[in-house]
Amino acid sequence: MLEAFLEGLGLVLQWKAFGFMLAGIFVGFWVGLLPGLGGATTLALMLPFIYNMQPVEAFAFLLGMHSVVATTGDITSILFGVPGEATTAAIILDGHAMAKKGEAGRALGAALASSLVGALIGAAALAVAIPIVRPLVLTFGSPELFMLAVVGLAFIAGLSSGGARGMLRGFLAGCLGLFLAMVGQDPQAGVARFTLDTMYLWQGLDLVPVLVGLFALPEIIELVVRGTSIAGDAPSGDISKGALQGVKDVFRHWWLTVRCGLIGTFIGITPGLGGAVAQWMAYGHAAQSARTAEERKKFGEGDVRGVLGPGAACNSKEGGALIPTIAFGVPGSTSMAILLGGFFLLGLVPGPDMLTKHLPVTFSLVWTIVLANIITVGACFLLLNRLTALTRIPGHLLVPVILVLVFIGSFTSNSSYADIVVTLIFGAVGYFMVLAGWPRAPLVLGLVLGKIAENYLYISMARYDFEWLTRPVVLVLLAIAIGVIAYPALQSWRGRTRG
Amino acid sequence: MNSRIALAALLAVFPLAAAAQAGFAGKTVTIIVGYKPGGGYDATARLLARHLPDYIPGKPTVIVQNMPGGNSIIAANHMYNVAKPDGLTIGTFNRNLPIAQLTGVQGVKYDMRKFAWIGSAANETTILAIRAELPYRNFDELRKSKERIVIGSTGPGANTHDFPLLLKDLLGMNIKIVSGYSSSADIMLAVERKEVDGRAGSYTSLRPFIDRKLVRPMVRARSKDNALKDLPIDESFAPNPRAKAIMALRSAPEAIARPYVLPPGTPEAIVKTMREAFAKAIEDKALVAEADKAKMDLDYTSGEEAEKVLQEVLSQPKDIVDQFTKYIKFGD
Numbered sequence: 001m002l003e004a005f006l007e008g009l010g011l012v013l014q015w016k017a018f019g020f021m022l023a024g025i026f027v028g029f030w031v032g033l034l035p036g037l038g039g040a041t042t043l044a045l046m047l048p049f050i051y052n053m054q055p056v057e058a059f060a061f062l063l064g065m066h067s068v069v070a071t072t073g074d075i076t077s078i079l080f081g082v083p084g085e086a087t088t089a090a091i092i093l094d095g096h097a098m099a100k101k102g103e104a105g106r107a108l109g110a111a112l113a114s115s116l117v118g119a120l121i122g123a124a125a126l127a128v129a130i131p132i133v134r135p136l137v138l139t140f141g142s143p144e145l146f147m148l149a150v151v152g153l154a155f156i157a158g159l160s161s162g163g164a165r166g167m168l169r170g171f172l173a174g175c176l177g178l179f180l181a182m183v184g185q186d187p188q189a190g191v192a193r194f195t196l197d198t199m200y201l202w203q204g205l206d207l208v209p210v211l212v213g214l215f216a217l218p219e220i221i222e223l224v225v226r227g228t229s230i231a232g233d234a235p236s237g238d239i240s241k242g243a244l245q246g247v248k249d250v251f252r253h254w255w256l257t258v259r260c261g262l263i264g265t266f267i268g269i270t271p272g273l274g275g276a277v278a279q280w281m282a283y284g285h286a287a288q289s290a291r292t293a294e295e296r297k298k299f300g301e302g303d304v305r306g307v308l309g310p311g312a313a314c315n316s317k318e319g320g321a322l323i324p325t326i327a328f329g330v331p332g333s334t335s336m337a338i339l340l341g342g343f344f345l346l347g348l349v350p351g352p353d354m355l356t357k358h359l360p361v362t363f364s365l366v367w368t369i370v371l372a373n374i375i376t377v378g379a380c381f382l383l384l385n386r387l388t389a390l391t392r393i394p395g396h397l398l399v400p401v402i403l404v405l406v407f408i409g410s411f412t413s414n415s416s417y418a419d420i421v422v423t424l425i426f427g428a429v430g431y432f433m434v435l436a437g438w439p440r441a442p443l444v445l446g447l448v449l450g451k452i453a454e455n456y457l458y459i460s461m462a463r464y465d466f467e468w469l470t471r472p473v474v475l476v477l478l479a480i481a482i483g484v485i486a487y488p489a490l491q492s493w494r495g496r497t498r499g
Numbered sequence: 500m501n502s503r504i505a506l507a508a509l510l511a512v513f514p515l516a517a518a519a520q521a522g523f524a525g526k527t528v529t530i531i532v533g534y535k536p537g538g539g540y541d542a543t544a545r546l547l548a549r550h551l552p553d554y555i556p557g558k559p560t561v562i563v564q565n566m567p568g569g570n571s572i573i574a575a576n577h578m579y580n581v582a583k584p585d586g587l588t589i590g591t592f593n594r595n596l597p598i599a600q601l602t603g604v605q606g607v608k609y610d611m612r613k614f615a616w617i618g619s620a621a622n623e624t625t626i627l628a629i630r631a632e633l634p635y636r637n638f639d640e641l642r643k644s645k646e647r648i649v650i651g652s653t654g655p656g657a658n659t660h661d662f663p664l665l666l667k668d669l670l671g672m673n674i675k676i677v678s679g680y681s682s683s684a685d686i687m688l689a690v691e692r693k694e695v696d697g698r699a700g701s702y703t704s705l706r707p708f709i710d711r712k713l714v715r716p717m718v719r720a721r722s723k724d725n726a727l728k729d730l731p732i733d734e735s736f737a738p739n740p741r742a743k744a745i746m747a748l749r750s751a752p753e754a755i756a757r758p759y760v761l762p763p764g765t766p767e768a769i770v771k772t773m774r775e776a777f778a779k780a781i782e783d784k785a786l787v788a789e790a791d792k793a794k795m796d797l798d799y800t801s802g803e804e805a806e807k808v809l810q811e812v813l814s815q816p817k818d819i820v821d822q823f824t825k826y827i828k829f830g831d
Binding site for chain 2: 137140188189271328329330331334341344345454480
């Protein structure tokens with residue numbers, strides 16, 4: 001085992017494989033930075049390049065590219081409030097708020113450091129899980145996946161501000177999200193739901209235009225209205241000091257970072273949940289770490305914990321997602337499905353063989369994730385001064401550039417003008433939600449979990465009738481969901497009795 | 500100099516014929532794919548885009564453009580109503596679009612029979628495979644089994660759903676279909692954890708799991724695939740001609756699983772050039788090697804044959820269509 005572990009490292013460090021990895025990182029860096037241009041699409045476009053590569057080189061290239069996309073996507077999200085990737089939207093809430101307070105350096109430092117920690121956790125999980133991967137994945141059937149979605153939805157309670165009114169708003173926003181998740185052809189009867197007689201909506205609302213509208217447009221409008229730079233008049237401290245502060249934050253909240261990393265890994269392992277879920281679950285968990293109601297209110301206004309939670313989860317999920325891909329030949333996400341195509345191209349059959357005969361190759365994947373993330377995070381720290389300087393550029397110079405990126409970004413999701421319309425509609429929705437003080441996170445949580453919850457509930461009922469309710473893992477998850485909902489209430493009650 | 504003027508004059512007089520003969524030099528041919536990047540339709544188009552230029556006179560650049568949405572009806576509508584019939588736009592889309600036309604799906608603005616068909620780059624065979632350790636030795640035993648078997652599906656309109664649905668309703672098999680899995684890979688995992696007993700799907704997508712002895716093929720739809728000739732065909736168990744017709748109708752588009760068309764009204768000469776280019780490109784050694792590596796089975800079906808398949812699908816008597824529509828919904 002140890003031998004294979006070191007052999008894997010040796011494979012990646014061959015000059016050719018390493019060179020391809022650097023090329024992959026370079027591509028991934030830009031893909032992540034630019035909104036809209038998604039990791040999965042780029043993987044599909046890059047696939048033809050690997051025909052003449054050796055397996056290790058090809059995976060160093062593809063995985064090197066794939067594992068940095070989330071990291072650089074965080075940068076766009078924090079600096080401009082524009083999600084660089086659909087998987088890096090949650091970090092906007094607090095990351096961009098920090099940038100507006102002049103703390104861009106600190107936010108980036110925290111995001112990069114937590115990304116690295118997350119990636120290492122994910123890679124470690126991949127390495128450790130190899131012997132126990134089969135029972136681990138097979139424990140989670142449809143009933144368990146449904147309950148996992150319920151736990152995710154329970155986080156809505158934590159993401160809503162305190163008080164009856166705040167809870168109600170969060171709950172309603174979550175319901176709106178669930179409702180929006182219903183749009184499209186339903187997979188049980190094949191009926192088109194809420195498609196407004198357009199074919200664009202048949203396959204449901206695309207996440208990218210919705211997220212870009214919901215988060216980016218309100219920020220742009222605000223920037224125009226203020227007429228200043230993103231950081232405004234906020235004092236610009238020493239940037240490297242700020243970044244160092246961000247790195248320190250990660251260690252200060254070490255266990256939170258680790259827990260969020262584990263959440264990400266776990267969601268990566270369970271296929272069918274999708275990459276967008278991990279960051280929001282992690283954000284919900286980070287928001288729970290607030291000890292008092294006042295602290296909770298600070299979330300969304302620039303609490304560093306809201307940055308490092310999603311940062312860690314977003315990168316750790318890739319290591320996790322590789323587990324079912326390698327062990328069963330069953331991809332956990334679109335990107336992994338494309339990577340799986342890469343396996344076939346290289347004459348490798350994913351499945352039990354990858355854990356025995358091809359173990360060094362499998363470990364080379366672990367090492368690629370580790371090395372690619374270390375290199376990217378290092379490179380980003382070197383560029384930090386330049387990047388944070390962007391928040392000092394006057395708004396009227398910055399806005400046109402961001403607007404172009406935003407609309408190209410959402411247009412690339414379906415190459416349809418309807419993408420732009422969706423972006424504008426959700427831009428308006430987002431703007432008014434911010435204005436009226438309604439939380440946006442519950443809406444997104446409802447949207448990303450709605451379909452999962454519906455489908456797995458249907459499958460559970462169709463397959464097991466009511467028997468699934470007594471499965472042990474289901475009961476444990478139910479207890480967790482109740483705990484997640486009760487925790488904020490308990491907290492405010494404790495706060496009240498103390499006060 | 501003179502010859503160039505002569506050529507220019509010739510081009511002016513016979514623009515279309517000249518385009519086909521003097522070729523597509525310096526031009527860009529766009530293949531419009533009705534899906535996002537990442538799936539089989541997209542992968543096939545990109546593979547062809549790399550090798551087609553060698554076989555089209557004048558070696559044009561061939562690029563792929565994705566136009567997803569509406570299970571690729573949007574792309575077909577675009578090809579039918581917007582794209583110019585000059586040979587520079589090729590379309591490829593969901594093989595079940597003829598079914599969408601037949602069953603009168605809202606939003607269809609094309610007539611499949613009026614496209615200038617280049618042909619199909621592959622054919623597929625839907626099979627049903629069940630967990631290898633289940634006791635049924637052959638399809639007959641499975642068919643007559645009193646025990647209920649549970650089949651996972653992604654939803655109506657997909658072959659994971661429609662194939663077992665017809666086995667259940669027309670052959671009276673004791674099948675329970677559990678639908679809503681997010682992908683066929685997701686069903687495979689459900690098979691691994693014994694949540695379901697098996698799944699239907701294209702043979703190419705199930706082959707790795709059959710090779711790994713996780714599942715065993717039991718029955719197939721009508722097909723041209725020689726590797727499957729020993730597997731029984733669903734139609735041969737049909738209790739009456741009506742049931743047989745419905746099964747045949749469901750499987751008919753699988754013969755043109757990767758359809759390629761030019762817009763209606765494309766000049767004969769261009770259609771001929773493209774048909775020849777496709778036929779040769781699919782035989783290309785380098786392409787075959789790449790396809791083998793990617794576990795794609797490419798097999799050219801001519802434009803004429805594709806048109807025959809469409810005639811068969813779209814000229815069904817009304818009572819068969821009505822019956823068919825009861826069972827089959829158009830989908831992914």
